[in-house]
Amino acid sequence: MMATDVAGVRIPLRSAGHDVRAVKVVLHREMLRFVNDRTRMLSMLVQPVLWLFVMGTGFGSLAQGAIPGIDYRTFMYPGMIAMTVIMTAMFSAGSIVWDREFGFLREMLVAPVSRGAIVVGKCLGGALVAVGQGVVILALAGAVGVPYDPLLMVTLLAEMFLAAFTITAFGVTLAARMKNMQTFFGLMQMAVMPMMFLSGAMFPLGNLPSWLHVLTTVNPLTYAVDPMRQAVFSRLDVPPEVDATLNPGVSWFGWQVPVPLELGLVALIGAVLLGVAVAQFRRSD
Numbered sequence: 001m002m003a004t005d006v007a008g009v010r011i012p013l014r015s016a017g018h019d020v021r022a023v024k025v026v027l028h029r030e031m032l033r034f035v036n037d038r039t040r041m042l043s044m045l046v047q048p049v050l051w052l053f054v055m056g057t058g059f060g061s062l063a064q065g066a067i068p069g070i071d072y073r074t075f076m077y078p079g080m081i082a083m084t085v086i087m088t089a090m091f092s093a094g095s096i097v098w099d100r101e102f103g104f105l106r107e108m109l110v111a112p113v114s115r116g117a118i119v120v121g122k123c124l125g126g127a128l129v130a131v132g133q134g135v136v137i138l139a140l141a142g143a144v145g146v147p148y149d150p151l152l153m154v155t156l157l158a159e160m161f162l163a164a165f166t167i168t169a170f171g172v173t174l175a176a177r178m179k180n181m182q183t184f185f186g187l188m189q190m191a192v193m194p195m196m197f198l199s200g201a202m203f204p205l206g207n208l209p210s211w212l213h214v215l216t217t218v219n220p221l222t223y224a225v226d227p228m229r230q231a232v233f234s235r236l237d238v239p240p241e242v243d244a245t246l247n248p249g250v251s252w253f254g255w256q257v258p259v260p261l262e263l264g265l266v267a268l269i270g271a272v273l274l275g276v277a278v279a280q281f282r283r284s285d
Contacts, residue, residue, distance in 0.1 A: 019117035030125025048080040070238050073144040075246045078228035079201025081137050085130040089164045090188050092126030093171025097184045115281040126168030134160045147235050155231045163224035166270030176280035199225045206248035220269050223262040226250050230259050
């Protein structure tokens with residue numbers, strides 16, 4: 001008998017080019033998944049719209065005499081942008097658990113690419129999906145008295161992306177070791193909802209009790225919501241006393257934290273969480 005030739009199998013070496021392509025593939029998959037899931041898109045938009053127009057109108061009727069010259073829904077508008085972006089980003093991160101249950105995650109992890117590239121692609125995809133949802137809320141600006149100023153819209157988009165990337169990295173870190181969706185969403189509700197309520201999205205940060213002021217100050221989401229509100233109020237013509245009440249900013253021991261420092265803190269937290277998420281994936285099987 002003649003010996004048959006056996007074809008060799010060559011596994012391509014990992015390289016920066018492979019990692020970039022992996023980031024693009026994961027990002028593209030996230031976008032396709034989101035576009036094809038119409039129910040998810042609608043559900044993520046209904047909640048903030050209800051909060052903005054129903055709760056905002058109700059709260060505004062109570063505070064109408066205390067804040068003359070401005071609609072309370074205008075105050076809540078930046079918070080609702082943040083809520084939309086944050087919830088969408090967390091749901092995007094949670095799809096990792098779904099991929100693990102159906103075996104797709106294992107296929108990605110054995111590919112000849114860096115696991116860090118997979119995490120970066122996931123975070124970028126989740127951030128872009130969240131910003132896409134946020135654009136719909138941006139389109140409602142005129143309905144709540146926020147001007148369609150081009151510079152304001154660009155500023156809000158950039159701040160939305162930064163917040164969405166950080167929250168997606170946080171969600172990926174949580175989801176990296178979880179085995180089922182119920183556990184992830186339970187933990188997500190326990191972690192994100194208190195942070196959302198303590199971020200100043202629905203009530204002003206000024207004149208709070210000392211214990212509540214401390215909680216808002218140590219809450220990372222506060223530093224994502226406040227720059228959006230600062231950007232919006234910088235384009236509004238409101239009385240100084242109303243601006244001081246609704247837009248006091250974040251203070252540390254009486255010193256008001258500047259917006260660039262707030263954004264820097266969000267970016268730093270996002271970078272740290274991204275590193276933790278990559279380390280989690282490198283240890284996962």
